[in-house]
Amino acid sequence: KQEVTQIPAALSVPEGENLVLNCSFTDSAIYNLQWFRQDPGKGLTSLLLIQSSQREQTSGRLNASLDKSSGRSTLYIAASQPGDSATYLCAVIDSGYALNFGKGTSLLVTP
Amino acid sequence: NAGVTQTPKFQVLKTGQSMTLQCAQDMNHNSMYWYRQDPGMGLRLIYYSASEGTTDKGEVPNGYNVSRLNKREFSLRLESAAPSQTSVYFCASSDLGQGDQPQHFGDGTRLSIL
Numbered sequence: 001k002q003e004v005t006q007i008p009a010a011l012s013v014p015e016g017e018n019l020v021l022n023c024s025f026t027d028s029a030i031y032n033l034q035w036f037r038q039d040p041g042k043g044l045t046s047l048l049l050i051q052s053s054q055r056e057q058t059s060g061r062l063n064a065s066l067d068k069s070s071g072r073s074t075l076y077i078a079a080s081q082p083g084d085s086a087t088y089l090c091a092v093i094d095s096g097y098a099l100n101f102g103k104g105t106s107l108l109v110t111p
Numbered sequence: 112n113a114g115v116t117q118t119p120k121f122q123v124l125k126t127g128q129s130m131t132l133q134c135a136q137d138m139n140h141n142s143m144y145w146y147r148q149d150p151g152m153g154l155r156l157i158y159y160s161a162s163e164g165t166t167d168k169g170e171v172p173n174g175y176n177v178s179r180l181n182k183r184e185f186s187l188r189l190e191s192a193a194p195s196q197t198s199v200y201f202c203a204s205s206d207l208g209q210g211d212q213p214q215h216f217g218d219g220t221r222l223s224i225l
Contacts, residue, residue, distance in 0.1 A: 044216040097142055098156040
């Protein structure tokens with residue numbers, strides 16, 4: 001069974017810092033990996049999707065990388081802002097159609 | 112730009128009561144999913160429907176039934192609610208062909224079973 005782990009579980013940084021969130025998965029035979037953002041009491045917003053054949057994806061201040069062979073992905077957030085405060089979830093699809101989620105990293109960016 | 116719409120947003124039930132959670136998407140997606148999110152457990156798949164007319168069990172299907180009413184709608188039913196089913200329920204949808212299409216989520220239904 002695919003296991004997805006996110007480290008750290010919580011992170012607090014001052015505004016303006018660059019930061020990295022980590023995600024690891026146990027089975028490298030994945031179709032894709034998605035990063036989501038979840039605000040308190042809200043649903044999940046898809047941030048980036050990396051297909052298994054890709055190494056990275058970028059959207060604005062966000063950059064996600066994928067290393068299938070080592071079972072790792074990172075989400076890099078540049079010049080963090082208080083509005084980036086949220087829980088960030090990593091999820092992979094291996095066999096079938098369903099996402100396998102990590103438990104998330106709770107990020108707080110302080111002014 | 113409705114995306115995935117879930118109703119109700121909040122519900123309180125007594126043990127043994129039944130209810131149906133509704134989900135509709137307007138993106139013409141083939142696949143739809145029901146997840147539950149519990150503290151410390153992350154999101155887990157309950158049921159999914161790869162296409163209209165098909166449904167399959169996920170990781171935690173016990174105590175639930177689903178109906179893919181048409182391409183747009185996918186409902187989740189609790190026949191006899193139990194306190195262990197207290198959770199936040201999310202519906203999601205995506206295009207068939209899981210390699211390059213993201214899943215889109217609704218805002219969730221917060222369900223408490225007393």
